Amino acid sequence: MHIETSDPSVAVLIPCYNEEITIGKVVTDFRHVLPDATIYVYDNNSTDATARIAAAAGAVVRKEPRQGKGNVIRAMFEDIDADVYVMVDGDDTYPAEAAPDMVEKVLEGYDMVIGDRLSSTYFAENKRPFHNVGNRVVRGAINILFDAHVTDIMTGYRAFSFTFVKTYPVLSKGFEVETEMTIHSLNNNLRLYELPVQYRDRPEGSVSKLNTVGDGIRVLSTIFRLIREYKPLPFFGWIGVVIGVIGFVLALSVTIDFWHTGMVQRFPTLIGAVLLLLVGLLSIVAGIVLDTLAKNSRSRFILDSNMSAYVYRHNR
Structure with missing residues (x-):
C-alpha cells in the first residue's frame, strides 16, 4: 500500500520482558531518530523495572498478560493504528539509526522491510554459535522451499505497512513469530525489502530470553507446520x-x-x-x-x- 500523505503516522513497537538495563536507551534512541513517532512498549509480565523506565523515557507503556513474543505482537497489531510500524526488540542490539530508512521504504510501497543482520555484523557479534547455525539452517530451508533469496529470516527488526499489520494472522505465541512472518510474506508474494543493519551483541548484564534448544525446536515445528499448510x-x-x-x-x-x-x-x-x-x-x-x-x-x-x-x- 502506498500512502499518499505528507505527514504519515509512525508507531515504534517494542515488545519487552525484563529489559530494564537497555529499554531506556532504546526508547531514547528511537525518539531521537523518529521524533514524531509514538513509541509503544508492551510489558510482557516483567518482574523488574522495565515498565517504569520505559515510561520515564517517554514511551507509551501497556501490559500484555499472555506470555510470549507472538502474543505481544498480536496485541500490538490489534491495538495500534498507524501508517507505518517499526518493530524492534528492547535489548539494544539493533541500531535506531536505520529506522528512518525503513520507514521510507514502507512509504515507497513495500509491505515489510527486514532489518538484515546477517549481511553485516551478526556472525561476528553474536556470541551464541548454535544461534548462528540455526539461522543458516532455517534460512536455507525456507529459501529452497519458497524459491526465495531472503537473507535474514528471523530478525526482530522490521517495518510494516498498515495493510500488512491488519491482515497478518499472528498464530505463533513465542519467538518463532518472526519466522512465521517471513513465510507468510513469501507465500502471499508480498513486497519485501531487506535493509542491512549493524547488529551488536547485548551489553554486559543483559540476559537473552532465548532458549537455544527449546526455541529452536519451536521454530522448526513452526516451519514444519507452515510448509504443511502453505505448500x-x-x-x-x-x-x-x-x-x-x-x-x-x-x-x-x-x-x-x-x-x-x-x-x-x-x-x-x-x-x-x-x-x-x-x-x-x-x-x-x-x-x-x-x-x-x-x-x-x-x-x-x-x-x-x-x-x-x-x-x-x-x-x-
Whole structure:
C-alpha cells in the first residue's frame, strides 16, 4: 500500500520482558531518530523495572498478560493504528539509526522491510554459535522451499505497512513469530525489502530470553507446520511418493518370487505393499486437494488486503 500523505503516522513497537538495563536507551534512541513517532512498549509480565523506565523515557507503556513474543505482537497489531510500524526488540542490539530508512521504504510501497543482520555484523557479534547455525539452517530451508533469496529470516527488526499489520494472522505465541512472518510474506508474494543493519551483541548484564534448544525446536515445528499448510502438494506429494516407492519395491519382490515359483509365498508382505501403495496414493491426492484450498486461501488474503487498503485510504 502506498500512502499518499505528507505527514504519515509512525508507531515504534517494542515488545519487552525484563529489559530494564537497555529499554531506556532504546526508547531514547528511537525518539531521537523518529521524533514524531509514538513509541509503544508492551510489558510482557516483567518482574523488574522495565515498565517504569520505559515510561520515564517517554514511551507509551501497556501490559500484555499472555506470555510470549507472538502474543505481544498480536496485541500490538490489534491495538495500534498507524501508517507505518517499526518493530524492534528492547535489548539494544539493533541500531535506531536505520529506522528512518525503513520507514521510507514502507512509504515507497513495500509491505515489510527486514532489518538484515546477517549481511553485516551478526556472525561476528553474536556470541551464541548454535544461534548462528540455526539461522543458516532455517534460512536455507525456507529459501529452497519458497524459491526465495531472503537473507535474514528471523530478525526482530522490521517495518510494516498498515495493510500488512491488519491482515497478518499472528498464530505463533513465542519467538518463532518472526519466522512465521517471513513465510507468510513469501507465500502471499508480498513486497519485501531487506535493509542491512549493524547488529551488536547485548551489553554486559543483559540476559537473552532465548532458549537455544527449546526455541529452536519451536521454530522448526513452526516451519514444519507452515510448509504443511502453505505448500501441501510438495509436502504430502513427497511423502506419498516415498511411501509409494517402498510399497512398489515390496510388491515387486513378491512378484519376482511368484514369477520364479508360481506361488505367492509372502502374503503379509504383499498385503503390506498394497496398503503402502494405497497410502501413498491417498497422500498425493490429499496434497492436491489441500493445494487447491491453499490457493483459495491466498486469493482470499489478496481480496482482504485490497479491502483493508481501500477502507483505510477512504477513512483518512
